[in-house]
Amino acid sequence: MWACWWAAAAMAIDAVGEVPAAPAASEPPKYAVGARYKHMWIPASLLDIWFFADDEPGALAGYPRPTLKGELVGIEFALQPRPNNFLFYVEYFKLTSADGYFDDRESPADHGDGDWVEFQNMGYAGFGVDYRYEFPILDDSKDVWPSFLVGGGLGVGVVTGAAVQWYPGGHPDNVEPACEPIAPSPLRTGCEPDGEARIPPVLPIIDIGMALKVHIKDRAWVRADFGLHEFLSAGAAAGGEF
Numbered sequence: 001m002w003a004c005w006w007a008a009a010a011m012a013i014d015a016v017g018e019v020p021a022a023p024a025a026s027e028p029p030k031y032a033v034g035a036r037y038k039h040m041w042i043p044a045s046l047l048d049i050w051f052f053a054d055d056e057p058g059a060l061a062g063y064p065r066p067t068l069k070g071e072l073v074g075i076e077f078a079l080q081p082r083p084n085n086f087l088f089y090v091e092y093f094k095l096t097s098a099d100g101y102f103d104d105r106e107s108p109a110d111h112g113d114g115d116w117v118e119f120q121n122m123g124y125a126g127f128g129v130d131y132r133y134e135f136p137i138l139d140d141s142k143d144v145w146p147s148f149l150v151g152g153g154l155g156v157g158v159v160t161g162a163a164v165q166w167y168p169g170g171h172p173d174n175v176e177p178a179c180e181p182i183a184p185s186p187l188r189t190g191c192e193p194d195g196e197a198r199i200p201p202v203l204p205i206i207d208i209g210m211a212l213k214v215h216i217k218d219r220a221w222v223r224a225d226f227g228l229h230e231f232l233s234a235g236a237a238a239g240g241e242f
């Protein structure tokens with residue numbers, strides 16, 4: 001009955017070209033700001049391609065190969081015309097790897113020819129943009145709704161610090177050839193270092209990632225991130241949207 005009346009009224013209004021305005025739907029937030037944290041690492045299985053693992057038979061005992069890992073913090077600003085998210089970020093990554101022994105793979109194996117590497121404040125300061133396509137898991141009109149995001153991005157990182165190296169005694173590039181001339185590199189750290197690992201001063205930050213995000217009342221959000229962000233990475237982020 002009421003529906004009929006309303007339909008008739010709507011048609012009448014439509015006939016004179018005055019369509020009643022739809023109830024004002026609240027606009028989804030267009031912007032977001034937040035802070036991010038990531039734990040990052042390079043899988044040992046990848047390093048195994050180039051370097052012996054310290055638990056392999058014959059490996060130099062007592063001088064383990066370090067795990068390459070670190071922690072990242074950053075802030076981000078997002079443009080989020082649904083279902084797209086453009087995350088502009090600045091971030092700082094600090095390598096937290098212990099110093100250690102990198103024994104290159106060769107055949108037949110030579111476990112005494114590796115380099116000792118000491119990481120001195122290594123990390124990067126970077127900026128970039130990550131794109132994420134957003135799939136709502138629950139209806140986005142709810143007060144609290146989760147979504148799944150996937151995408152990639154690019155950035156630039158300026159490398160900080162150095163990876164200082166010692167070569168085994170007898171190496172033609174020893175800076176102090178008379179210091180521990182027959183010792184493997186871990187026993188030569190009392191000598192002058194022989195050089196630094198050649199790491200480009202500026203690196204691309206390559207990102208391919210997915211995330212679970214929860215929107216809270218169009219005001220706040222939290223996100224769990226996983227993927228590749230220079231290293232493998234798992235992290236979390238949180239912030240507000242408006």
Ligand SMILES: [Ca+2]
Binds near residue numbers: 106110
């Ligand atoms: Ca070698």
Ligand SMILES: [Ca+2]
Binds near residue numbers: 104110111112114
């Ligand atoms: Ca070797």
